[in-house]
Amino acid sequence: MGEKQPERVTVAEMSWPEVEAALRAGQATIILPLGATEQHGPHLPLGTDTRLATALAERVARRLGDALVAPPVPVGPSEEHTGFPGTVSIPRDTLTDLLREYVASFDAQGFERVVILPGHGGWFPVVDAAAPELSRTVEADVVAVTGLQRYMELLQEGLTAAGIDVDEPVVHAGASETAMLLALAPSLVSGPLPDGHTGPVSETTLFAEGIEAYDEDGVLGDARPATADAGEVLLEHVATAHAEYVREELDARDQAGES
Template sequence: MSSVKIENLDWVTYKSLTESGQCRIILPVGAIEQHGPHMSLNPDVLIPSHIGEKVAERSHNMLVAPAISYGYKSQVKSGGGNFFPGTTCVSGASLENYVFDVLQAYVNHGNREFILINGHFENSMHLCEAADRLVNKCKGEGISIKIYLLSYWDFISEETIEKVFPDGFTGWAVEHGGVLETSIMLKLHPELVDMSKAVDVEPATFPPYDVFPPDPSWVAPSGTLSSPLNSTPEKGEMILEECISGIVSHLN
């Protein structure tokens, strides 16, 4: 296979690889969202896209679809909130319908098995809804499909967390723009990270509820929910390898 990326294939090659349902299609789904002043807006797209490509390269009969870049609205307690300039989000209904339509198009091509790799926490339930709707629609039409939905961070073990955070892990809820994402980006795209702009902040603390409209004072002015200062490309490489190998072992 010359490329695992669908957009790099001509249509004749793509047809020959997929028309009998022999390929599994990976669809990365991310978001355009601020990740602090030290990092670009697109880690939630770049990270699952890279992981998808590496999973496909290590597997048989997998292709990676172009990523869906716009995700569900950033929430204060997981992404800093939807009020930061650059954070560009869509409604849950829009994301659900868009993912549904894209997957339906791939079903029409003959594909029958899909892997959604999520890179943005807030997307999760809307991806569940899109997958459930499509499976039921296809079942009613006599078509059997299977959709796996995963978030890459669920493949990071406690042992790796201890290595990445030797002084203690403050929890997934405040990792937005912190050490995990920054380390991965330092490994994948160091040109999109400027650690001289990184802001040292204490891990965010929140009340046990949400409020609408969101309150910007709940979030540090940097937009990050924890400090990225201890990020390194070596940590990023370790995290990525565990995620990629874990996904491959579960799906092959």
């Protein structure tokens, strides 16, 4: 890692000769952002998770120095949000098959490292379950940036670093996601920012009755303190942590291969 990176890192914005040239120049890592199309309250668009996952993937790619960003998967498992118009929920088995085909395609094209980066909570258990099999079936190193609890901790750390005194044990359309979208695409954020459910959440109730059991607008958390400046701090904090995790994971695998 460390070759000079092309100006663009997003495959969907590149021509095939540009991707081919990047591979030949050593840009052999590809990052797959996993998003969703689901309600995010009355103030955020349904594509929030996809936009955030893609933005984080681009920042991670630039930190790694040898990476490109694949077209994101814009859907995921979103059963608890299907009571809201526009939400698309895909079964986990179908998503696992889709991941398998994505990774096989990258591997066949000569990418040596595939980084799977979920930006939607429902994707984390899917990726956790699929990653070992994916690693066994392709030559490329498959690195899954998983651990939903760790992701939520990173968001909380980012809020604290930005000077926002909000406790977000569960994240959905609250201060952290709203702040990041304000930093990326403020025109997509509608006001006024809502104060959603901030108490405990039972996963059993959430998945049995839907998120509206806790908030009729589908918001978990208080979005009101969110600012664009805080969103930039959050994006940088999470991207830095993700990039460091990928480096450490690949280094650990290299050491295992040498022993």
